[in-house]
Amino acid sequence: xxxLSMDELNRKTVAExxxxxxxxxxxxxxxxxxxxxxxxxxxxxxxxxxxxxYLTGYTAKPPHKEIRKTALGAEDSVTWQHFPNxxxxxxxxxxxxxxxxxxxxxTNSLSLEKIIFDPQExxxxxxxxxxxxxxxETILQCDGCIEIPQLGMKHSLNIATAAGVxxxxxxxxxxxxxxxx
Numbered sequence: 001x002x003x004l005s006m007d008e009l010n011r012k013t014v015a016e017x018x019x020x021x022x023x024x025x026x027x028x029x030x031x032x033x034x035x036x037x038x039x040x041x042x043x044x045x046x047x048x049x050x051x052x053x054y055l056t057g058y059t060a061k062p063p064h065k066e067i068r069k070t071a072l073g074a075e076d077s078v079t080w081q082h083f084p085n086x087x088x089x090x091x092x093x094x095x096x097x098x099x100x101x102x103x104x105x106x107t108n109s110l111s112l113e114k115i116i117f118d119p120q121e122x123x124x125x126x127x128x129x130x131x132x133x134x135x136x137e138t139i140l141q142c143d144g145c146i147e148i149p150q151l152g153m154k155h156s157l158n159i160a161t162a163a164g165v166x167x168x169x170x171x172x173x174x175x176x177x178x179x180x181x
Contacts, residue, residue: 017077022051024122025170026098029053030086030138031129032159035060039070040160041127046074048171053078054093054124056086070160086126086138093124102126102134102142103166105155109147112169119174125166127159 012020027045032038038060045053055061061082062068062075083089093100099121101110117123126142128134139145148157148165157165 012077014073014077017046017049018079020049023049023171023174024120025050025167026052026054026093026124027163027167028086028089028093028100028124028126029055029059029159030126030134031057031132032059032127033130034159035064035066036070037130037158037160038064039067039072039075041163042067042071042074042078042080044160044164044167045078046071048167050078050167050171053080054089055080055082056089057084086135087141090124090126090138090141096122098122098124100124100126100142102128102139102145103148103162104128104134104139104145105147106139106145109145112146112148112166115146115169117170117173123170125170127163127166130159 025048027041027050029038029041038055042053059082060067062080067075081089083092090100101123103125125146126134126138128138146166148162150157
């Protein structure tokens with residue numbers, strides 16, 4: 001085994017990324033305090049060719065030096081939009097045919113490892129504040145909630161980590177249709 005060079009990785013340019021067919025998944029961040037977490041979600045969204053990132057409430061938005069530090073330029077490649085609150089984003093998503101799920105521990109949540117995501121379904125997934133999670137009012141507007149199984153004592157993940165886990169599960173089944181992956 002030998003580590004691949006930057007040329008061997010065949011990375012897309014920003015223009016190539018923007019022209020590429022996107023995964024019909026939108027990550028929604030609700031009142032995320034840390035701009036570093038926001039940047040990390042941008043970077044993950046770029047890695048998985050997500051359609052967009054929606055920022056709601058007081059979530060930091062580009063241009064922002066802390067977003068840039070963790071996004072490493074993904075804030076330039078990934079389409080994003082800001083909404084005053086999650087409700088406005090959810091209204092637009094549902095009107096555009098998206099199934100909207102929150103990542104939260106609630107009664108009747110769906111355990112992530114048991115979900116089979118339809119590769120053709122347009123989905124939006126909401127990640128909440130680092131301390132209080134997704135707001136109850138927002139949960140009530142969603143089509144359901146996804147829960148990440150956790151075996152330890154904390155039962156809490158950093159939002160950037162949770163986004164990586166959930167978004168990977170949403171994207172990986174779709175990758176079978178992509179040649180050479």
